[in-house]
Amino acid sequence: MDDGILHISIKDVTRGEYKLIYAHPEAFLSSKEGRKILQSSFFREHLCSICIDEAHMIHEWGEEFRKDFSRIQEILGIFPNVPVSLFTATASPSTRDKLVKDLALRDPLQITKNPDRPNIKYIRHERLPSVRQDDDLDEILGDIADGLLEDKEKFPVTIIYSDLETIRYGYRFLEARIGEDCPENRSYAQFHTHYTERMKNWIISDLGKQEPVTRVVLATVALGIGLHAPSVRRVIHFKSPTNIEKYIQETGRAGRDGKPATAILYWNKTDVRSNRPGLQSAMKKFFTSKDICLRAQLLSHLDFTPELQISKCNCCSVCEQYCECSECAK
Known part of the structure; x- marks a missing residue:
């Protein structure tokens, strides 16, 4: 532990010592170590789900600000049979359609809830x-x-x-x-x-x-x-x-x-x-x-x-x- 940051071994991650991994796209797509994790045989065999929170940011940030957001489909391509879930509170119908197309999602189930905040x-x-x-x-x-x-x-x-x-x-x-x-x-x-x-x-x-x-x-x-x-x-x-x-x-x-x-x-x-x-x-x-x-x-x-x-x-x-x-x- 250093300045409140817990330093862990990449090998431990690759070997599956952690069941839940939070990361930003750059951690996998622009990092040599991140690529090693994705390519590891353990991950290929045991990864059971990919969840993308604030999915609208793929388009908001991916075009100019943080380009790795627009490359998330590359991660999904490595694990074509792993279920994918996207979460967002502010995606218009056109944005949802674009996400489905750009991420090459196959017949996704879409669950929507009224985002009205009456308070x-x-x-x-x-x-x-x-x-x-x-x-x-x-x-x-x-x-x-x-x-x-x-x-x-x-x-x-x-x-x-x-x-x-x-x-x-x-x-x-x-x-x-x-x-x-x-x-x-x-x-x-x-x-x-x-x-x-x-x-x-x-x-x-x-x-x-x-x-x-x-x-x-x-x-x-x-x-x-x-x-x-x-x-x-x-x-x-x-x-x-x-x-x-x-x-x-x-x-x-x-x-x-x-x-x-x-x-x-x-x-x-x-x-x-x-x-x-x-x-x-x-x-x-x-x-x-x-x-x-x-x-x-x-x-x-x-x-x-x-x-x-x-x-x-x-x-x-x-x-x-x-x-x-x-x-x-x-």
Whole structure:
């Protein structure tokens, strides 16, 4: 054991000393040792199942970011008779069809469940033009700083997704307004690829607690897959995703405990420009539509409809305009 990492022998893995092996694609496809494991006679004879979690990432990451994700079919080809299971919460019908084709799956059984999260309220705000985005940021972060200063223990745990430049600006803003000593004791944090592994691991561990010290995290999408943070009450997007699947994934990190939560999206015309790389038409519609329920739009993209009847004021910022419940009628 070294710095919390357990070092094991590749030979032990190859000989079948471990019954369950978790790995990322690179561990097998871009590693000489990983290839040895796949080619070993023991694995060829005894491997009984291949499970791929977050299967939508095969396409999201495989094309440009982490190319070994697009090579997973090579692993399946080595074990053509081993059952394969794919798991994802946000694959549209077209994505599912593409996965079946690209992974050469033979007549797969598809089991689907409505991904609706009725405890999350979706709110959309049009923000100022990008040349004035600091004014918007100052207002949003100013309210957050005031809330943390007033009572940080009761401040709703919040993840703010944006780009690296905005994250660094926001962190300096909160640092100037709130202060606090060492990073581990601060009520706010930043999380991105360039941050130290020690601090990233600390933040992930802290967010997994019922009452984390960290109440606000400014993050890129590096804070995502594998995160178990049931106490997150709000997810704010200041830099919007380019497709519906990513948005559902990222907003879905709020309210994992089933309690009421909020997903807030800030957008402007720069976000919907025609030359924005990877912008999905469904996402552009989600930004700009006037009178269409936000929840219904998200679910429609995945070929579902809202599962439960909830009050309009708890559904989204579009529906709440038409709510006539007793609370809204007051």
